[in-house]
Amino acid sequence: MPAESNQKKFPRSPHGCRLAGRSLPDYGVDTSSIVILDFGSQYTQLIARRVREQNVFSVVLPCTASIEEIRSYHPIGIVLSGGPCSVYDADAPPADPAVLALGYPVLGICYGLQYIVHQLGGKVSSASKREYGHAEVNATTDNPLFAGLPATMTAWMSHGDHAEELPPGFRQIAKTSNAVAGIADPDRNIWAVQFHPEVHHTKQGTALLRNFLFGICKATPDWTPEHFIQSTIAAIREKVGESGHAICALSGGVDSSVAAVLVHRAIGDRLTCVFVNNGVLRRNEFFKVQDTMRDKLGLNLVAVDASGRFLAKLAGVTDPETKRKIIGNEFISVFDDEAARILRESAESTEDGEGANVAWLVQGTLYPDVIESSSVKGPSQTIKSHHNVGGLPENMKLKLIEPLRDLFKDEVRRIGRDLQMPEEILQRQPFPGPGLAVRILGEVTPERVSLLQDADDIVVTEIKTAGLYQQIWQSFAVLLPVRSVGVAGDQRTYGYTCAIRAVHSEDGMTADWVPLPYEVLKTISSRISNEVHGITRVVYDITSKPPGTIEWE
Template structure:
């Protein structure tokens, strides 16, 4: 029986971070929107109420039926969650007289309480709220304060209910992880046994029970998620897993052949399908980014369906869906706003009559990598940068032609090879070259040229939701620029993108 913590999401930007911190402490947890409540059963060992961009004083503030879990399970309210508990239990929440954002220190701490055991005097925490708890009910006891916030933390007497007005999940709360560990172990009594090994064992057993002797078809992309999903399924059902790796003509240079060889070396039952021309034909003359994405998605499904029909009696489609995809697909229109939809959540076209199996749907990206390492997948595959599903099509601004793809592949290979040889590849979260629909004048030898521009992009990030541009050394950028201009015919200028996300996105389309 998998014990778990339920995190109720009121729309905070930090909700996923709470979950990741809990997972880092080897405790399984699930995020559920406050308005899509899960079943509260014996597997639930505690509940965390997240923060929110809303005020509890708003007319349409998020609300939840506390009677479903309060006093039935240990409960921790974080920021909005704490204010919500106070407000609903005869306390009073008012606008702060001073803005309570940023670093603060707990000037008083009652370490007698399980939640705060071991926290240092004057420990630094991170505040982020416009309201404050001004009054609490008689059965509340204040267990921590800062110089400006009297009720920084509280406990409801004779219960296992706590509230804190700061964010323990962010690194600026220096002992936040200890506080969360106290809640999980001291308050909830969890055993902290959710590890990559335990996940692998239980997932393989579940897959074997669910799938039996049925056949599964899975589309490999060369990326981390589909690779780890394939290896897990392979361990569970062996040769009943049929992997298909489609060359859409929009992969990096030599990637199709190289990754296919790696897959075969891993013992996967994989078939490579060269469909480059089919994709190029579908993309001919299309410049609009969304139309390019839709054309690629449509052709991929057609190719994949053609190949799947060549395998007799396939019953299942394997997918590399991971937990952020699941969270965001459930959270559409509330509470969390999302920028993109996810192609691998929410079912299949009607003509593909397959059941879906998603062995990684419980995991965050960093957990997928840890599971992959435990499965023995090479660091080279696990350390690959994220690569967009539409491939180089959204790194070529404007229409797609095989000639433009070839130019970008050459420039991109020079870029990535230099990042690897210089030791920068593993310091960067994602990098790639972009082909711009801009021609500029140049001089090569005694002749003037009028050729295209390549833009280099490299970012640092944790999960891609936000990103900052990587400060690559000037010497390295100069070397890359020189090699691209000297070796890639059709390029006479190289620029570097120094935009952060937000306001820019990582990809250009």
């Protein structure tokens, strides 16, 4: 069984944006899309990123995606990912074999190679010697996939099965000492490798992917911030119409802020941004965000203090998924109330008594949110529900506009720079939509919220003082439901434990813990222990993702 353990150019989505989970038309913009079918590999998102780094749009779909859905992205090529299963197992991930007969160029990777062999009449079996880690690959370079690459290269392997017999029409184009490492049927434009070109351990991997994209698929590297912005604005204008109104769920973070500016460019004052105090924001955030959004971005902002109703709903709840869904539902309830208020007030101000048609809700949903919430990755499991994806109620009155749904965080920041947004907004570290509720393990109470707000404020302040804030993806405090004995002024204390978390990441899909300087950790620990009454112990989280997640819940 195989096992898988400030650039100007920017890929352009052929659909401009995503509305209510559906693709929009491309408004006459030439498409250049690579569809990646995911069979459950831990590396699938790396494939998407490597393609986008070449300024070609890519999208990850589950391997079960229909032919109609695949075609809706107007692909110029299809990539079949790796996966943890064996193709000959009864419960192997299902995919429509017609994918191999659509006429688009196909690149199979690891399990993708085995799937091609198995479906087209070859034979896949368990290898007598498995290959994990670095392997020496010998390739024939008289073909488009390996053109310009060295005849011998080091590649990253992660497989326990191998291609024992090739299907009719295929020839071997690469091998290791133990297995077939590359196959091709040029007549059907199907190519496959047993190794992983998407990981950095395969030194020639990017060059191989470029060969597939530009030599075989004839891709055009023209997905730029300017084109993305233009096509997205056009899509929003058409969808909302000349008289439609929208409200934006604004948190003050990078994602919702960029989404708000994009939609404001499209429909102007017909957008009302709603910033909700859900009772689990950071210290003084409710007031800071209002000042920033109004003064720096000039957005029409309504601030709603709904802390009481959120905390009441969260009372007694300890399950993290339940917390997320409660917060998602309550957010929608607040937005519905605001939409009704806008309708009522606008009706009162018009002679005919007809109010604004507020039908749309703008959210800063990103691709990692969708992946982790919706099990996009083929047979992979849902990791957690995000309040703005998996936590939404089924029966919503408002329809969604999610212009950033297909983007990673670093891509969003590049879009924000092309929109000339302030760096102080674009460089903000990510903050979870459910707020401190998912950093308070166990029940969320006003007392615990206050403790964590104080501790988190110390962490962020000291990270900034040390000049590390913009070098770290995320740094924050977590309040654990663990009490321990302490000593203060010769008196016994008994308080909570606070965990400090700091990680490096590129897009939130994977992360490494940051070895913070001892002096910084010492200062943070000392300040929390002395200044936050109720916390008696401070620990540092040195878990990477995987196996952990960035947030604790």
